[in-house]
Amino acid sequence: MKPRFNLQDIDFIKMDAEEIQDRVLRKIEERMGVRLFPADPRKLFIQSLMPIIVGIKNDINYTGKQNLLAYASDDALDHLGVMTDTARLPAVGASVPLKLTFTTDGPHVIPLGTRFTPNNELVFSTVERYEFVGNHITILTKCTTPGVIGNGYAPGQIDTLVDPLPYFDAVENIATTEGGKDIESDDAYAARIHLAPEKFSTAGPDGAYIYHAKSANQDIQDVYPYMETPGTVEVICLMQGGRLPSEEELAEVDAYLKQRHVRPLTDKVVVRTPNFVDYSIDVTYWIAEASVYQEQLVRKKIEAAVDEYIAWQHAKLGRDINTTELIYLMRKNGAARIQTQGMEHVTLKDYEVARLTTKQVTYGGVDYGT
Known part of the structure; x- marks a missing residue:
């Protein structure tokens, strides 16, 4: 287990199996007043217990490290996040607009939660109820399975209605599905917890802007805030894998940073892609x-x-x-x-x-x- 933040590795207890075995044998020989030779059944029995003893020590060491931000993972890391009121960012389902065509001009009703699928496995459902007159409409849907699994379906691939609609004729997605995000990784979450003390100030210091920008979207890998024009803070975002943020992702970060409890009143915030x-x-x-x-x-x-x-x-x-x-x-x-x-x-x-x-x-x- 390698520590984060370029810290030196530490151990809470010694893990050397040979040293542990020698110490145990010396203690037993001292208490019994005998010398245990290599073929002695008592010595062989003690040696057979070493994997168990080392395993217990390893568990103790692991448990100790899970109390440190540099090592913590999974639920232990979530508990450390609570100390700074920093929750792990959840997985988010992909979204996409669909064009529905009907055989009559209606009126038509599309209930909230109406489902569509590209492959009879993943499902995209409506996020609101629609009422309209006409033979076609464009609606917004979201994947019911959170994560990146819903991303990347090209236009036309979502073509099957799951829940029957009167006079329904055809459906197709008119854009590529995107916006799905997996649950925030341990390393990204730990980095935000490390920055969390910055949030107790509004987003004036560099660290506060970095913390709040990363809290807006778990796919953000790097952030650089700087001020070239007095009063205007430019926040540069880079996504995981070196990808540039989309317009939707930039808007998401922009909306987050402009919340009243985040942005100082004197700052004009501009969120953009890097040069x-x-x-x-x-x-x-x-x-x-x-x-x-x-x-x-x-x-x-x-x-x-x-x-x-x-x-x-x-x-x-x-x-x-x-x-x-x-x-x-x-x-x-x-x-x-x-x-x-x-x-x-x-x-x-x-x-x-x-x-x-x-x-x-x-x-x-x-x-x-x-």
Whole structure:
């Protein structure tokens, strides 16, 4: 279990099995006044208990760590969140507008909770009751199963009515389903709890704006608030995986930050996407002679390392475009020699994020000089 916040790992009790066994044996020999030799059944019995004793100590150590924000997970983390009035953000169902067509001009009634499906498994239902006259209408629906599972259904895929409607003819989604979010992850939740003391001030300090922006949407990975024009606070948001926020997500954060108990009266808040700084990857790599026997495996690992670098590069606002990190990851995964073309270190401002334009990864063969 690795601690969060770049803290050093700690243990509440010693976990060395050999040290525990030696201590137990010495204590028993001292109390019994005998020497227990390797083949002594009593010693073998004591040794057989060591996995149980070590397991108990491990449970004690784990329980102690669950009381610390750096280690806590699941329900234990939820209980720590209560101390700062910071609840875990729940899963949210995807939403999408549907176009319904009828064989007559009505009047028609679509009850609240009327269900539609793309695959007879997921269900999207109406969020309000509709009454209208005409042969078609566009309505808003939401997935009844919370989470990202409801995202990504392309226009036309939701085409089946579950609950019968009089004179119904056809249905289709007119946009891609989106907005579904899984329950807030342990690491993201712990980071918000860590920021929670900032919320006891209105969103004036940087940390308060970061806390409140992340509380608006669990998919937000990074936030940078800054003031270039006096009185105007620009809040830059970056989503999980380096994705830019949609207009709906920006509006969601904007509405949250403009609540009276959050925004100072003197602040004009503008929520926006980061500025792009484009870069390209053009790299050729060679593997060592010793790796020839597993050439395909090594090549896959090296090319996966390039993808890991791209994800790392896009994951944080203001992260410099750092070719050294790419070379490090490729070397770590088996590249013996690496040659880059036109790739330089670029310093980014805190409201900027890197954007990959082209990617060229070339296998140069075996470097027999390594």
